[in-house]
């Protein structure tokens with residue numbers, strides 16, 4: 001089974017639960033994750049075609065980034081705070097915090113992007129694609145103009161390239177469905193190692209060790225010379241995501257069928273597994289040596305304490321400080337928790353990833369001051385009332401307000417929609 005077939009299958013399996021499931025930040029499984037070097041901001045990419053920027057400690061969504069025509073499969077954080085996303089549409093987009101449009105777009109691949117990596121000096125961006133190539137391109141300076149040259153092909157595989165990572169010395173490592181692992185210098189011949197199994201993911205440690213894994217559920221540890229040092233089996237197979245902690249001490253590996261294994265890299269042993277809701281996990285990113293973020297099919301980004309193996313809590317469900325406590329225990333407030341990462345309610349809450357809902361009833365669509373609405377929303381002609389807000393989540397934002405950047409979500413139970421609008425009537429006055 002190809003990885004692509006697997007994605008389709010899992011998405012299909014995940015769909016029936018959708019109507020009853022509580023709402024989340026994303027409208028689909030979280031396929032990609034990255035954390036800024038200072039550990040404060042995360043970016044998540046989803047099958048729902050959007051990326052979300054998160055202020056991790058606040059549990060607040062800073063922005064919903066809508067650009068890709070298809071799933072957002074890959075994400076990377078640059079040392080200067082910019083973020084990159086790669087999509088099923090074959091495009092790579094570069095984002096600056098606070099801008100609603102990409103600051104640069106690279107459309108040089110002929111197939112979906114499956115992985116992204118930033119070089120250690122922050123100057124180059126590599127992408128893995130199902131067009132059978134990995135490309136490298138120089139990144140424009142923080143204020144510089146977008147480059148007009150396509151990236152150059154750095155590595156080729158027979159079939160999908162599923163992962164890219166940089167070694168500390170700047171060489172690129174690529175892995176593919178053809179079971180090959182390639183180590184590519186900036187110039188000169190590449191080193192190719194063929195492993196026993198199709199490869200889905202690769203990550204590198206600060207000392208240059210490479211972790212690669214795929215269909216057979218084994219994480220292999222290799223030197224930059226391609227020599228295998230150890231292999232750690234983490235059934236059930238296959239492994240779909242890998243990450244190495246900043247200090248190189250831990251590897252996190254996610255399998256389609258099971259929990260997330262935390263591996264002691266030097267000892268090449270599984271220390272423990274993270275068990276909990278949200279499986280399977282599609283994406284992993286270390287925030288620090290002690291904290292891991294996971295993105296799963298429950299559409300949440302979850303935080304884990306690696307000293308205890310316990311969940312810290314999902315990002316999108318953080319209870320905000322702005323007055324929700326006063327409504328504790330009410331059904332409508334519970335339903336609203338799924339909106340709270342993106343919307344505030346009170347007069348002083350301000351805009352988050354979404355506009356403030358203060359004074360929403362009787363307000364014309366797309367008119368909250370100071371918020372950068374999508375073109376699509378600004379073109380619509382309607383006034384928010386308990387009926388229109390209920391209808392928005394009965395049919396879903398993508399049908400009710402086509403082209404909106406609010407992630408797709410529905411509230412299936414009419415009693416929950418009713419409870420939500422009754423709550424909003426009181427909390428947004």
Ligand code: HEC
Nearest residue numbers: 025064338339342353354355365366373374377404405406
């Ligand atoms: C992940 C972030 C996110 C979540 C979660 C979210 N929204 Fe939104 N919402 C947005 C964004 C972004 C917009 C603006 C859309 C645009 O400009 O196209 C928006 C717009 C809206 C609007 C229209 C506002 C206006 O001024 O016209 C309403 C109403 C709304 N959301 C209600 C909700 C409710 C209720 C929930 C929970 C059930 C919710 N949203 C969950 C991001 C979110």
